Structures are given as C-alpha cells and as structure tokens.
Amino acid sequence: MIDLQRDGAVFVLRFDHGENRFHPDFLAAAQSALDEVEKAEGPRALVTVGTGKFYSNGLDLDWLGANREKFEEYLRSVHALYARLIELPAPTVAAVNGHAFAAGGMLVLAHDAAVMRDDRGYFCLPEVDLGMSFTPGMNALIQARLAPPVAHEAMITGRRYTSGQALDAGIVGQAAAEADVLPAAVERAASLAGKDGSVVASIRKYLYRDLLAALRGPVLTPAAE
C-alpha cells in the first residue's frame, strides 16, 4: 500500500494502492513512514509519489459510506497527515505522477515543492461538483498555499488544472515528462536535503501557525454542523 525507500539523503514514499485514496490503513501507514523519516539521522528530504495514473484521489468515500459514525474522527486523521508534513523536520517534494484530486490535491499543497507530469493528469478540487464543502482545516490549507484568485477558482469552479496551468497558477513549481517526474522530484529533494530539518520545521511552524491550529480544530464548518 505504501513503500518507503531511502536513496542517499532522499526518502521516497510511494503510494501504491490504485487511486491512493485515504483508507485509514493508508493514513496509518503514511504516518509510520513519516515516523521513520523523522527519526532518521543526517541530511534528508522526502519525496512522495503515486503509481500509474494516480497521485491520490483523496478521501476514501467507500470506506466513509460504510463508517459514517467515524466521519469526524476520519477527517481529523486526514488533517493530521497534512499537519505532519507541515511539521516534518525535512524538506518535502510531491512527485505528482498523475491525478491529484480533492483531499489528494490538498496533500500536494502540504509539501514544500511539487513536480507535475506534463502529458496527463490533473490537479483538481472537485468538492463543489460533489456537493461537498471544505473543512476549516482544508480551507486554511488552500488559502495558506495558493494566491487568492487561484484559491477562488480552484474551490468555486472545480477547475481541472493541467501541469502547465498548475505551474502558471503557482500550484506546482515544476512540470516534467512522465518518466522524469520522479527523478526531477528526487533531484529537487536532494538539493534541499542539506538544510537543517529542525530549522525548516521551525520556520514552517510559525509561518503556518494559524493553519496548524485550524488543522487541529473542529473538522466541521459551523454551517455544516
């Protein structure tokens, strides 16, 4: 489901479970892998990557449908993954090998940098078309990482961004051919791995203190309660 490999200073966390939706087991495995990255010694940086057509399609709606009573607890664990990346004492790069939709797109936004495949795959926040709203933590994450006109268009229109459009919008910082997405992300991560992880984390924690508070606060908006 999730596989962590270290190559020199770069850890590659590969999501390998179809659409890479956030099943509770997936979330637990991701947290365990991040424990390992956090405990490691020496210069290090993290790359996350999916498999095939999907980086991640976000919430596991099938599981949620069968476990409605765990809705809030589940959303808290998704928030916790975003918060974990923001607090991770190492630079992070998303290798967006395919679709990054909804909560999976927001996972991209929780990284320090992102490289996106340029021939196929979209970044998309389709909640508006699914009749869903964004949690306070998700609102805070999107607003903390995207310019106001981009956040508006992504959230209100559910636009599907190609890599070129995502690059222009500042959603990702780099585009690459399919075969080059992971190597480019690893190269970017290696270039950042020399930074003191505790300093990186310290800067992020203060910069995003309001976001982190929102990710640890209520998962329902007042209107949705």
Place this chain on the structure above:
Amino acid sequence: MIDLQRDGAVFVLRFDHGENRFHPDFLAAAQSALDEVEKAEGPRALVTVGTGKFYSNGLDLDWLGANREKFEEYLRSVHALYARLIELPAPTVAAVNGHAFAAGGMLVLAHDAAVMRDDRGYFCLPEVDLGMSFTPGMNALIQARLAPPVAHEAMITGRRYTSGQALDAGIVGQAAAEADVLPAAVERAASLAGKDGSVVASIRKYLYRDLLAALRGPVLTPAAE
C-alpha cells in the same frame, strides 16, 4: 437603470445608467434583481454587464454630496451589494465592458469570474488620487481577492490596468474583443450554471467569512472616524 433578462440558465443583469454609479435607486434595483435570481428554479448563473464605455464608476459622489448625513448608511448599502454577490446561490461572472473604477472595480472583485474588454476601458482603484481611503469592508474585499503585490499596487498607486495587465495581475480571468465580452461571459456563466448554487454559496460563505464580517461591520476605519 437596471434590466434583468433570462436566457436559458443564464441571467444577464444589465446596468444601463450612464456611468452606472451606485445611486441608492441603482442599489435597490440591483438587490431586487438578485432576489429574482435567488428565487429562480433550476440551474442558473448570473452575468452582470454595463453599457457603452462604463461597467461602473462606483460611488455616486453627486448624490453623496447632497446627502452627507446618509454617508454611513449609504456605504452599508454598497457593502451589502458586495456581500449579496458573495452569498448568492449561483455562480457569477462580470462582463467588464468598459471602465470599472473604485467601488465599481470592487464590484468586479465580488464576482466568481470576470471577462474584460481588450481594446478600451480600465480597472482602477483611484481612491488614493481622490483623497479617499478604503472602508474596512473594501479593504477586506480587495485583500481577499487579489494577491498581495497586486492589492498593494492597485490601492497605493491607483494604477489603471488594461485588460492585458488585469489578466496578468489575476484581477480578471479572461479578455475579449468588445463584441465578445458579453458572449464570452455568458458562455462562462453557462459552463458554471450546472453547479449546485447552495454548495457554491456554502463554500464561498466559509471561505470569505472574515470578509463578510468586515462587510457587515463598521464602514469607517478607526483613523477616519
């Protein structure tokens, strides 16, 4: 003064009163028209458009000069129009057929999307050159919808943005020839009309909760009081 027509899923609200300054009758007519859009059934989206050289030049300074005792009440009604658009349960597109100045430019910013005429007409916040400040609600609207460097330049320098410059700055999302501005806005609105208006409004209301609070708060800044 104001005319509302429905063509399929798209309502076109045309401002047709010279410079389309916000006379109290204009504001009341706009609110009535938005009542009608809100009450309508089925998929729908709204386009607003001016006439001739003007989208809107903003506050009706002549009327204000003759009714100084109504200054705050008047500004509250301008704020209310912005808030109404942000809460409208339907996607909204501004067809910027000509000048969008001051409070008229801010009206553009209260829409979900904007198409701007590419041969003539400016987006401009000239308050600095008129010796005026921005109300707390106007500050919040501009800051909620524009990237920081754009908000700064627009507010502090009073720059007149052509459509190309407004596009680059993220003030509008599309430019079109004069004859194509309204058709392009209608096409954009039609493409958004299928979204569930109540979901659109719900997402906007939480995303812009601080802005909506500012639009309903005091209309004078502490310094101006």
Place this chain on the structure above:
Amino acid sequence: MIDLQRDGAVFVLRFDHGENRFHPDFLAAAQSALDEVEKAEGPRALVTVGTGKFYSNGLDLDWLGANREKFEEYLRSVHALYARLIELPAPTVAAVNGHAFAAGGMLVLAHDAAVMRDDRGYFCLPEVDLGMSFTPGMNALIQARLAPPVAHEAMITGRRYTSGQALDAGIVGQAAAEADVLPAAVERAASLAGKDGSVVASIRKYLYRDLLAALRGPVLTPAAE
C-alpha cells in the same frame, strides 16, 4: 554611511557602507533621514539605493555577536525601520542596485515599489541556511507583501532570485540595467510624488494594520523564546 539628497520632488537616500548591514548607527541615520523626508513640504517621494554590489545584506551579525544582550532591542529597531517606511507619508521606491539579502531583502518589501538590477545581484532570504528563524514581524512583512507560494519558496528554500525571477514572482515590479536602476527608480518615484502623502500613509496604515501590530509586538517567536 547614509546620504540624503533632494532632486525636485524625489529624495534619494543612499546607503554607502559596504554591505549596508544594519549597524545601530545605520538604523539611527536612516530614521533621521526619514524624519527629514517626513517634515519636507510639497510633493515628494523617496528612493532608497545602495552602492556597488550591495543594496543591503541585513542584520549586522558582527555587531550582534559583540552585543548579545541587546538582541531584542536591536531587532525592535529593525522592525521600527520597516514600520517607518510603511507609515511614511510619501510613496517609496527601492532601487535594488545589488544584493538584497535577509533583513535587507525585507527592507525592499517595505517599499511601495522596487526596481532591480538585471545583470547581477540577488534577492534572497537565506535565514533557513543560517539556522535562523524569522521574527513575528518579519513573518508578517513577508506574508503581507508576497503571494503565498512565493513567500513559502523564499522562506523555506532560501532561493536566490535574479531580477527576472523576482519580477515573475512579484517581489519587484521592474528590472533595469545597472546604470538604469537608480534613474528608473527616480522616474517611478517622480510619477508617484504628486499623490497626497497623508492619504498614501492612511491607506497603508489600515491595509497593513496587522503587520504594523506585529512589527511593534514581541520580536521573538514563542518557539524561540
């Protein structure tokens, strides 16, 4: 160390002290020069410029090393310079003739506009590579003036921006050849000098009220205390 000249409506404040690091005498001289600009009559605007390869390299780490007990007082005086520019009743333009690093880069961000030399020199926030964090006031300044993806990359990766990259990122608004940086900044300042300085200051003070509060609050982040 610092020299103030008036040419018509434009005051040129030249920093001429090597790397133009913020020695306490430098900060005091800058404040005195700004007193003079503030007291002057008639239309006016300010240009700041460095000399040779440096606009400013920021904090005077040598002085700080020898005066550790004055750390907080010193940071307060740096914050005060940023706040002074934001409140100055005149438009301000940075002529970025060379390196603008760390607190010197943030000084650029405290101006209304900036022109950057296009063949050499970087804008860079290298704190992450120096093991330093940003004060609450510095966080607020960077976040108030840069789009979220730009603030993130600048602060977390310590990227060195050339003038072209800084222009694309919205860090500066104009690039120019070495010999044209100051003339272009003076021309830009002259074009803004006709604005009523008290209105400019009034708009800035409300727009940046949270930033000004942060610049006057604690200089240490909770984590650093």
